[in-house]
Amino acid sequence: MTKHPTVTPFFDDRSNTISYVVQEPDGPACAVIDAVMDINYAAGALNFDGADAIIAHITENNLTLEWIIETHVHADHLSGAPYIQDKLGGKIGIGAKITEVQDTFGKVFNEGTEFQRDGSQFDALFEDNDTYQIGAMQCFAMHTPGHTPACMVHVMGDAAFVGDTLFMPDGGSARADFPGGDAGELYDSIMRVLALPDAMRLFICHDYGPGGRAIAWETTVAEEREKNIHVGGGKTRDDFIKFRTERDAQLAMPSLIIPALQVNMRAGEIPRDDAGDMALKVPLGKL
Numbered sequence: 001m002t003k004h005p006t007v008t009p010f011f012d013d014r015s016n017t018i019s020y021v022v023q024e025p026d027g028p029a030c031a032v033i034d035a036v037m038d039i040n041y042a043a044g045a046l047n048f049d050g051a052d053a054i055i056a057h058i059t060e061n062n063l064t065l066e067w068i069i070e071t072h073v074h075a076d077h078l079s080g081a082p083y084i085q086d087k088l089g090g091k092i093g094i095g096a097k098i099t100e101v102q103d104t105f106g107k108v109f110n111e112g113t114e115f116q117r118d119g120s121q122f123d124a125l126f127e128d129n130d131t132y133q134i135g136a137m138q139c140f141a142m143h144t145p146g147h148t149p150a151c152m153v154h155v156m157g158d159a160a161f162v163g164d165t166l167f168m169p170d171g172g173s174a175r176a177d178f179p180g181g182d183a184g185e186l187y188d189s190i191m192r193v194l195a196l197p198d199a200m201r202l203f204i205c206h207d208y209g210p211g212g213r214a215i216a217w218e219t220t221v222a223e224e225r226e227k228n229i230h231v232g233g234g235k236t237r238d239d240f241i242k243f244r245t246e247r248d249a250q251l252a253m254p255s256l257i258i259p260a261l262q263v264n265m266r267a268g269e270i271p272r273d274d275a276g277d278m279a280l281k282v283p284l285g286k287l
């Protein structure tokens with residue numbers, strides 16, 4: 001029988017990100033998905049309120065943190081994964097194609113040879129269809145490129161964490177114009193997600209409350225297949241590529257893309273300057 005994990009959402013209202021704690025149904029083991037570390041970019045200051053709320057939930061419920069999963073290298077927020085790992089343990093995992101993302105942005109940020117592009121900053125690199133456990137619950141990862149080359153959807157019992165493949169039905173889909181992104185690949189990845197069982201719960205990574213509705217994060221495969229405004233109701237692959245390409249050409253860069261990429265491609269670790277202090281670069285004209 002398919003397991004029904006307990007899913008607890010944490011909404012970050014600065015980046016409109018939803019992070020999750022996923023607990024196995026009959027035990028204390030849990031995973032964290034897409035934890036956020038806040039940054040006040042203007043002040044050059046970090047803030048851990050969001051990550052602390054996740055840590056408090058895990059400790060107050062006596063859970064055992066086994067995995068800290070990034071669905072992809074986010075461009076709109078910084079990862080809180082290492083901060084949580086320092087406090088609670090657990091393995092940080094991401095898609096194996098992180099190496100492509102590291103190669104691309106290692107060049108953009110002129111990282112030297114000390115920046116490894118082999119994914120070794122992470123504890124685990126998931127390949128397509130890799131399985132792993134959260135306590136007694138078997139989980140698997142699906143490679144879902146298109147938004148970024150390293151995107152993975154994680155299926156845990158009757159719940160799937162779709163990262164930025166899909167938004168809520170009225171939000172559609174994520175952009176596919178970052179380096180290594182591809183609208184056709186994104187469509188194909190979305191179709192794989194929509195081939196999961198109808199009743200599977202889908203948990204999305206971002207919501208912007210289109211039309212002023214309340215923030216939402218949970219839907220189902222059946223609902224997305226029927227109602228998603230970008231891919232539902234029989235829209236074709238060509239329709240999607242045309243729409244997505246035109247839309248993406250109008251979008252501004254996310255305001256935190258410069259700090260987010262430098263931190264997230266290092267599994268959430270903050271780079272250091274020659275004096276050993278935490279510091280970020282701002283390359284000009286390269287994104």
Ligand SMILES: [Fe+2]
Nearest residue numbers: 073074075164
């Ligand atoms: Fe993203």
